[in-house]
Amino acid sequence: MADPYYMTFRSVGPLEQASQAVYVRTSWDDPWVLVSNLHCDGITWAASPSIGTATFSYRYGPKLQSGLNVWQAIARFAPNPRSYVRVVVTPTEGGDPDIPMEWLGIWRQAVDSGLAQRFSADSLEALLSFTTIRDAWYYDVFGAIRRAAF
Numbered sequence: 001m002a003d004p005y006y007m008t009f010r011s012v013g014p015l016e017q018a019s020q021a022v023y024v025r026t027s028w029d030d031p032w033v034l035v036s037n038l039h040c041d042g043i044t045w046a047a048s049p050s051i052g053t054a055t056f057s058y059r060y061g062p063k064l065q066s067g068l069n070v071w072q073a074i075a076r077f078a079p080n081p082r083s084y085v086r087v088v089v090t091p092t093e094g095g096d097p098d099i100p101m102e103w104l105g106i107w108r109q110a111v112d113s114g115l116a117q118r119f120s121a122d123s124l125e126a127l128l129s130f131t132t133i134r135d136a137w138y139y140d141v142f143g144a145i146r147r148a149a150f
Helices: 124-130
Strands: 005-008 020-025 038-045 053-059 061-064 071-074 084-089 101-113 116-123 137-139 145-147
Touching (some): 038 084
Antiparallel strands (some): 038 053
16 A cells, blocks of 8 residues: 655745645635635645645734834634635646645644644545445446445
């Protein structure tokens, strides 16, 4: 069995931050909203038997705006626990920048420590743990649609 694919991001400066964007939305029907201070620290793309995960960090409190002598108060980030998160990663080295990679998930845990918050999320497969699957359909080897027996 193949190992899951894990990607870690470095928080070095603006160039490293430009390779990713983190969006959230409360309901699946809502538009994605970019959260500029939310940084993805690492992503695991995985398939059965495990599921993908991601970790995030968010700094709040007084912040000096880049290039200006103006302080800005950044509020704590308080996502709805059942909301969705999307990470768009644009390759900067060794990949095609026209083909971004996307990761979708739901929030799992939040930890607040001083002026920094840490979040973790599970990929969308985690939604299956909230419901019982009672029915499924599949294509057999001949292309016919079959109903799975449970």
